[in-house]
Amino acid sequence: MRKVEAARAALNAVNPEVEIVEVAARVEGDQVEKLISKNDVVLDCTDNFATRHALNRGCVQQRKPLVSGAAMRFDGQVAVFDLSKADSPCYACLFPEDAEVEEVQCSVMGVFAPLTGVVGALQAMEAIKLLAQIGASLNGRLLLLDAKLRRSGFKHWTGRKLLDEASVFVAISRWTGDYTRRLLVELGLDRLTDRVRVVPLGTDPEQFHPGVPTAPIRRTYGLEGGPWILTVARLDWHKGFDTLIRAMPAVRAAHPEARYAIAGVGASRSYLERLVAELHLGDAVRFLGFVPEADLPALYNAADVFALVSRRHDLLVEGFGIAAVEASASGVPVLAGREAGLPDAVRDGETGLLVDPYCPAAVAEGLKLLLGDPALRQRMGAAGRRAVETYFNWDRVVRDIEDIELSCDLRSSG
Numbered sequence: 001m002r003k004v005e006a007a008r009a010a011l012n013a014v015n016p017e018v019e020i021v022e023v024a025a026r027v028e029g030d031q032v033e034k035l036i037s038k039n040d041v042v043l044d045c046t047d048n049f050a051t052r053h054a055l056n057r058g059c060v061q062q063r064k065p066l067v068s069g070a071a072m073r074f075d076g077q078v079a080v081f082d083l084s085k086a087d088s089p090c091y092a093c094l095f096p097e098d099a100e101v102e103e104v105q106c107s108v109m110g111v112f113a114p115l116t117g118v119v120g121a122l123q124a125m126e127a128i129k130l131l132a133q134i135g136a137s138l139n140g141r142l143l144l145l146d147a148k149l150r151r152s153g154f155k156h157w158t159g160r161k162l163l164d165e166a167s168v169f170v171a172i173s174r175w176t177g178d179y180t181r182r183l184l185v186e187l188g189l190d191r192l193t194d195r196v197r198v199v200p201l202g203t204d205p206e207q208f209h210p211g212v213p214t215a216p217i218r219r220t221y222g223l224e225g226g227p228w229i230l231t232v233a234r235l236d237w238h239k240g241f242d243t244l245i246r247a248m249p250a251v252r253a254a255h256p257e258a259r260y261a262i263a264g265v266g267a268s269r270s271y272l273e274r275l276v277a278e279l280h281l282g283d284a285v286r287f288l289g290f291v292p293e294a295d296l297p298a299l300y301n302a303a304d305v306f307a308l309v310s311r312r313h314d315l316l317v318e319g320f321g322i323a324a325v326e327a328s329a330s331g332v333p334v335l336a337g338r339e340a341g342l343p344d345a346v347r348d349g350e351t352g353l354l355v356d357p358y359c360p361a362a363v364a365e366g367l368k369l370l371l372g373d374p375a376l377r378q379r380m381g382a383a384g385r386r387a388v389e390t391y392f393n394w395d396r397v398v399r400d401i402e403d404i405e406l407s408c409d410l411r412s413s414g
Helices: 003-014 030-037 049-062 113-132 153-163 174-186 190-195 215-221 241-254 269-278 293-302 322-329 360-371 374-390 394-413
Strands: 042-044 066-072 075-081 142-145 169-171 196-198 228-232 259-263 285-289 305-308 334-337 352-355
Touching: 030 049, 042 049, 042 113, 049 066, 066 113, 075 113, 169 174, 174 190, 174 196, 190 196, 215 293, 228 241, 228 293, 228 322, 241 259, 241 269, 241 360, 269 285, 293 322, 305 322, 305 360, 322 334, 322 374, 334 360, 352 360, 360 374
Parallel strands: 042 066, 169 196, 228 259, 228 305, 259 285, 305 334, 334 352
Antiparallel strands: 066 075, 075 142
């Protein structure tokens, strides 16, 4: 029995009243768009990138919502792209078509059978939300079913043993604190969740500060002209470089002289370079490569805006965003993604702006606002500097850790 026939039989067994149109043929090219055009929502349950991207292109062309689900071994994910909305991201924003990724399929790697049911149920729920226009959709977000601990009974047992006697758990942001509590519950250590403490990181305000001469660094890295948008980070997929690059055409339409400097090395550079070429950005985007730490204070000072629009990608996420705090210490306003730990590093509307890191249009609007208002940049840069002097510094971090140690000592002695 073919898959479509088995699916029809299973659905009819659950609800005989459901009308099912079976397409028992390979669908390619224009046929994909024609099929999509006849439906209101598309659920992608395929297991290879070629098909996923074909469905995504059809949904983008037809402006149809796409609910994507995937399962491999013990891990799953669900994402919604409501392409009926003009500002919605698409599947290619999450997994670019020309990205160099390893193709693995569940037919080879295997999949934990109950997980497919969980992913499918979540997809069905999101489809109902879209069709009925009820509830809060996952649009533009990626839901990860993190089953690392479930993969191995030994890992689960080891995790319990390692954490069971801990006096305290120190997290670097509210997001990592919440994640730690969820992990403890997963391990059956619910009684320890009140031992999680959050200590946001800091930087050295003497190393990073405004007023560092920039002429030498501009000559070294070719940063003449501007205004310059700067990111300092590893070239990892979750850092959001591609989102910002996709935002640059809109930014330059409003500010033709704006340019983007990327300081860092990593696996995504070749893909990002191709993306720059495809968007005809030319020297509007400059890859600086590895920048020694000694050059960073001057590099931050050469920037008009610092941007770090990290998002979730697979199991990668921004736990805090220390580069954003270094930029604040240098008196530079920050544009950051409203995701994971970054809202703890950037005070929205005070030291910078938080935007949707999955949406190039949102990133572009934030950058245009900052580049078009020198007084706003000045206020946010000064506020960022004050925030580092009064809070985001290593002296405060040390005091917080010492207070935690003292509270643990008092609890153990009591």
